[in-house]
Amino acid sequence: MSISPSLAASRQSRPASPLIPISRKNAGRLLIVFASLALSGVGLVQILFASGVTAAGFENWRPVLYAALAWAATLGAGQVMIRGERGQRALFLLPAVLFTALMVIFPTFFGLYIAFTDWNLSSFEGRQFNGLDNVRTLVDDPYYWNALGNMVFYVVAVLVQYAIAFILALLLNADIKARKFFRVAFLLPFMLSPVAVSWMIGKSLMEYRFGPLAKLARFLGWDSPAFFTTPWIARLSIMIMDSWVWIPFIMILLLAGLQAMSKEVSEAAKVDGATPWQSFWQITFPLMLPVSVTAVVLKIIFQLKLADIVINVTSGGPGGATDTVSSFIFREYRDRSNVGYGTMLAEFYLVIIIIFVVLLLKLVSRWMRKVT
Amino acid sequence: MTVSYATPLEQDRRKAGRPKLVSKRVLIYGALLLWAFIALFPIYWTVSTSFKTAVNVTQGHLVPWVDFEPDWKGWRSLGLSPDTIGQTSTVREEFLKRFENSLIASIGASMLAVAIGSLAAYGLCRFNYKFAIWRNKDISFFFLSQLILPPVVLAMPFLVLYKELALLDTSVGLILVYTLMVLPIVIWIMRDQFETIPIELEQAALVDGCSVWGAFARIVVPIALPGMAAAFILSVVLCWNEYFFAALLTSSNAKTLPVMVASQTGSQGISWWSMAALSTAAIAPLVFIGIFLERYIVKGLTAGAVK
Numbered sequence: 001m002s003i004s005p006s007l008a009a010s011r012q013s014r015p016a017s018p019l020i021p022i023s024r025k026n027a028g029r030l031l032i033v034f035a036s037l038a039l040s041g042v043g044l045v046q047i048l049f050a051s052g053v054t055a056a057g058f059e060n061w062r063p064v065l066y067a068a069l070a071w072a073a074t075l076g077a078g079q080v081m082i083r084g085e086r087g088q089r090a091l092f093l094l095p096a097v098l099f100t101a102l103m104v105i106f107p108t109f110f111g112l113y114i115a116f117t118d119w120n121l122s123s124f125e126g127r128q129f130n131g132l133d134n135v136r137t138l139v140d141d142p143y144y145w146n147a148l149g150n151m152v153f154y155v156v157a158v159l160v161q162y163a164i165a166f167i168l169a170l171l172l173n174a175d176i177k178a179r180k181f182f183r184v185a186f187l188l189p190f191m192l193s194p195v196a197v198s199w200m201i202g203k204s205l206m207e208y209r210f211g212p213l214a215k216l217a218r219f220l221g222w223d224s225p226a227f228f229t230t231p232w233i234a235r236l237s238i239m240i241m242d243s244w245v246w247i248p249f250i251m252i253l254l255l256a257g258l259q260a261m262s263k264e265v266s267e268a269a270k271v272d273g274a275t276p277w278q279s280f281w282q283i284t285f286p287l288m289l290p291v292s293v294t295a296v297v298l299k300i301i302f303q304l305k306l307a308d309i310v311i312n313v314t315s316g317g318p319g320g321a322t323d324t325v326s327s328f329i330f331r332e333y334r335d336r337s338n339v340g341y342g343t344m345l346a347e348f349y350l351v352i353i354i355i356f357v358v359l360l361l362k363l364v365s366r367w368m369r370k371v372t
Numbered sequence: 373m374t375v376s377y378a379t380p381l382e383q384d385r386r387k388a389g390r391p392k393l394v395s396k397r398v399l400i401y402g403a404l405l406l407w408a409f410i411a412l413f414p415i416y417w418t419v420s421t422s423f424k425t426a427v428n429v430t431q432g433h434l435v436p437w438v439d440f441e442p443d444w445k446g447w448r449s450l451g452l453s454p455d456t457i458g459q460t461s462t463v464r465e466e467f468l469k470r471f472e473n474s475l476i477a478s479i480g481a482s483m484l485a486v487a488i489g490s491l492a493a494y495g496l497c498r499f500n501y502k503f504a505i506w507r508n509k510d511i512s513f514f515f516l517s518q519l520i521l522p523p524v525v526l527a528m529p530f531l532v533l534y535k536e537l538a539l540l541d542t543s544v545g546l547i548l549v550y551t552l553m554v555l556p557i558v559i560w561i562m563r564d565q566f567e568t569i570p571i572e573l574e575q576a577a578l579v580d581g582c583s584v585w586g587a588f589a590r591i592v593v594p595i596a597l598p599g600m601a602a603a604f605i606l607s608v609v610l611c612w613n614e615y616f617f618a619a620l621l622t623s624s625n626a627k628t629l630p631v632m633v634a635s636q637t638g639s640q641g642i643s644w645w646s647m648a649a650l651s652t653a654a655i656a657p658l659v660f661i662g663i664f665l666e667r668y669i670v671k672g673l674t675a676g677a678v679k
Contacts (some may be wrong), residue, residue: 025640100514107530110533174400188663191655199651236393252674294677301519307523330524342528
């Protein structure tokens with residue numbers, strides 16, 4: 001970000017950029033006003049039609065979407081007309097900002113509204129505002145709290161994944177042959193879709209009767225290798241699959257960090273007679289802390305969304321032992337069509353994870369300052 | 373696997389403590405091979421199972437031609453085996469349609485995300501914006517914070533919204549959601565890329581009379597192209613694998629491959645060969661991307677993580 005002032009300065013020192021004529025500015029403003037009016041006009045017509053006040057309207061809301069797109073385009077054009085070069089610069093950012101704002105802000109607020117209704121897609125009555133009923137149900141819902149508890153386990157498991165990934169990164173960073181082969185092989189699981197992995201590992205490798213993993217377990221002395229019937233083993237099995245997919249991600253980040261580290265420091269330590277163990281804990285590990293923190297925090301954020309594997313392998317079973325919040329809400333939508341309550345659960349979860357992630361980032365940055 | 377444990381050259385490199393060094397190398401390669409096995413075996417298992425018959429599945433035969441005779445059974449059920457490829461097959465048509473949907477959704481979303489994401493990233497790292505109390509830092513944070521948003525929060529409102537917009541079960545609808553999903557990642561990668569481009573190049577272009585957009589299109593984009601490719605490929609992979617939104621927002625028309633795989637998982641029972649064939653076909657493009665475009669994936673993943 002430190003470079004931006006220099007470019008800004010260079011542009012100001014350029015021979016006076018042509019002043020924008022007042023007429024052009026006004027035309028630009030007029031254009032934006034006109035587009036806004038058109039958008040609100042189309043919107044109003046449709047709102048009145050949808051609420052049954054007027055008879056004329058569109059079949060669906062699609063025209064409003066087109067009007068919004070036209071409005072966004074006009075807004076961009078108007079910016080350039082009114083503000084000239086500064087408008088051109090704003091044009092870089094506008095599409096992404098408008099897109100994200102439209103796609104996120106509206107659904108989030110609309111979701112808040114749904115969350116306070118008793119809307120069930122399978123009932124004929126439509127949605128009714130039901131105040132805090134959903135909150136009360138949520139507080140008394142043991143399965144939801146159970147799913148939240150499972151999330152704690154899944155998040156803590158990230159540390160184990162991190163440890164394994166670190167070992168793998170160190171191995172790949174060692175002086176080895178065929179590094180390219182190993183790197184590609186290690187990375188491949190990350191490319192595969194969790195749904196395919198659910199079948200490949202969860203439903204076939206871990207299959208009770210014929211799965212090779214079950215056979216291996218029997219060979220090793222576990223008589224009834226049922227991977228998904230007892231709560232803790234089921235949770236572990238889910239985590240094994242998740243690790244299989246995600247460890248490469250952490251590993252690649254750590255490997256990049258290791259490769260960026262200067263060799264001199266560790267060589268110097270070797271000359272000074274440090275054992276590999278010492279030089280790892282006193283040099284490599286501390287130097288890798290920033291990368292480690294990035295990798296772990298990113299992985300935790302992804303972990304909070306964990307759902308696909310659970311949905312496809314156990315559907316949360318046995319007895320909700322493997323449920324994540326996402327998979328629980330997914331079933332609430334899917335099997336019970338309970339839109340209102342499901343959305344309340346989701347919004348509540350969003351609040352929790354925002355608080356959690358903010359606290360995590362705060363703690364991590366404070367801790368990093370103390371350590372370094 | 374061409375791996376030798378300790379070549380003479382390496383042994384010569386350090387004469388002292390040779391036994392210790394050799395055992396260390398054995399340990400390193402042992403660990404590497406073990407993990408390579410862990411990473412590759414499920415893939416091998418899936419591919420080989422698609423050529424097995426029931427007996428070979430239940431008896432756990434592993435090596436083709438040695439302990440089982442490969443059979444096109446799994447691929448026949450998909451209509452993709454040599455003897456059925458010429459005939460009409462409803463399963464194959466279904467599969468190809470899902471494949472095409474996945475392709476359209478993931479490539480469309482990635483293109484859109486790279487286009488608007490690159491523009492935004494460029495703007496954020498070259499100009500100073502001020503939007504009410506929001507500065508560049510806040511705008512960047514706004515984009516990145518979208519990463520935290522779990523799909524479940526958006527799923528229901530989107531379902532309702534799309535119903536009203538007649539976008540339910542369309543590829544356009546999926547493209548929009550997927551763009552939203554990968555946009556923060558694209559912006560993150562591209563900001564890192566643009567920051568490495570020396571600003572003098574653009575300044576020269578500006579002095580020569582280029583407009584801001586001219587300088588961006590003629591100078592910056594060609595240099596940043598590898599970065600864009602990395603962002604694009606990573607986005608394609610993420611969108612290709614997406615299941616949650618696809619399961620909720622599409623049904624018969626725009627359903628993608630993961631949804632098809634998931635719906636088959638329950639219904640197929642023990643006919644592993646056809647599930648294996650389907651899984652193999654679904655992961656094949658990704659395995660190829662992983663092998664041949666690994667460089668870009670790594671580049672995309674590590675952008676911004678290492679400073």
